[in-house]
Amino acid sequence: MVYYVAHRLFSAHDRALGARVAGRLADKAGPDSVFLPFCDTDEEDLVAEVKGRRLFELDIERLTTLTGMIALVHGPSLDDGVCMEIGYAAALGVPVTILSTDFQTYDPNGHAPAWHFPDPLIDTMSHRVVRVSSLGPVEDITDRFAAFSSRNHSQLDTAISEGITAMLSAPAPSPALPPATARYGVYVEPSPYFPDPGLVDTVRSGGHTVLAARRLTDERPFAAAITDWEHAASAAALVVDVSGPETPPGAAALIGAAAARCQPVIAYQPHPVYTHASGREPNWRNLMIQYASTRHATDLAAVLDGLAW
Missing domain, CATH: 3.40.50.450 (Rossmann fold)
Incomplete structure (x- = not known):
């Protein structure tokens, strides 16, 4: 089994969140079953003739062998690399669990049924969206900034637990769409x-x-x-x-x-x-x-x- 953690890579806090999810997932599925981009492609220290292409190849190697994917999606500006990975997995029939702590939803005219992300196609491609949109409970901490930080950490912990549980209970991969035998247009x-x-x-x-x-x-x-x-x-x-x-x-x-x-x-x-x-x-x-x-x-x-x- 191979589980892929798709997440933003370009700042320390995003990478730290990805590692936090991967660590919790590894506790349940085993460390050898979890692939964490940037970490497991050694992006910081990798030397290659065309480094970007090599990183792409290493990620694709894992994407073609997946049992499941958990994608960390933050809005309203979604990471295009994560969205590409969601599409790749969904096309192969891999169940994609999307984890979000956003509190905004979207719709085209202000009163229609809302979708979770700025583009409803992302909802369509997912097997399950786990959305924990509220802060955690108030703790008895006198420093208001520490208290606020604690509520955010609690919200993340809840989201990670629910997301991992949802992904591990997802069905086995199956073809999302039948192969096109006569493509046209x-x-x-x-x-x-x-x-x-x-x-x-x-x-x-x-x-x-x-x-x-x-x-x-x-x-x-x-x-x-x-x-x-x-x-x-x-x-x-x-x-x-x-x-x-x-x-x-x-x-x-x-x-x-x-x-x-x-x-x-x-x-x-x-x-x-x-x-x-x-x-x-x-x-x-x-x-x-x-x-x-x-x-x-x-x-x-x-x-x-x-x-x-």
């Missing part, structure tokens, strides 16, 4: 941040049938999310606009799912911003997005070129 995922009005028309101009995402504009977003998930899985290729402060969460999850199912993905990003880390090559997006994508297109002409198979 191009699934197009616009950016919710900076939608390019020419993207869909450009894909159509190449003679392709377009399966366009609609969950973020549909009156029934949950039903539309399921349709988007099915359309993306059946498409011959995906064109995903990864523009924004980070890859949008649904886009990142769909890129992960496509990588697991060996579907071509064109990541469209007309205004890339590169990130840098010691010993690692520049990345135009989170490295899990960069290396899961088949092609990076910075203009619409390059999108069409990528679809000219």
Whole structure:
């Protein structure tokens, strides 16, 4: 059995939280059954000719052998690497338990049934969302800051316990969607941040049938999310606009799912911003997005070129 702890990696407190979850999980499942990115890929000290790609390969090795995943998802800006990992696992039928201590929920018009995360596709891909949204009980501590800290730690402890229990009791992996035997059309995922009005028309101009995402504009977003998930899985290729402060969460999850199912993905990003880390090559997006994508297109002409198979 292999359990994967998906979490943000880019700050000490996020890594510490991931380690806290992994340690509690190891107490129940055994340390050799738990994979913790950054820690178990030795990211701080790893030396490789192309370090980012090597880190991607090491994570993918574990993602293809999973029994279960527990994903730590903080909103409203979800980590695109974690969302990619959620999509990869879900496409392989691995049950994904999402752990959140957020107190916000989301809906498209202020009065519709709410979903847990900014994109309902993340809810759709999860087997279970464990949400502990309230502070822990008040303790008899005179220092108000220490008391507040204690309530937050108590909230986290409750969430971790409930999340691990939910993951360990999840069913065995099974195919989430049947393999597409006759893939057709191009699934197009616009950016919710900076939608390019020419993207869909450009894909159509190449003679392709377009399966366009609609969950973020549909009156029934949950039903539309399921349709988007099915359309993306059946498409011959995906064109995903990864523009924004980070890859949008649904886009990142769909890129992960496509990588697991060996579907071509064109990541469209007309205004890339590169990130840098010691010993690692520049990345135009989170490295899990960069290396899961088949092609990076910075203009619409390059999108069409990528679809000219």
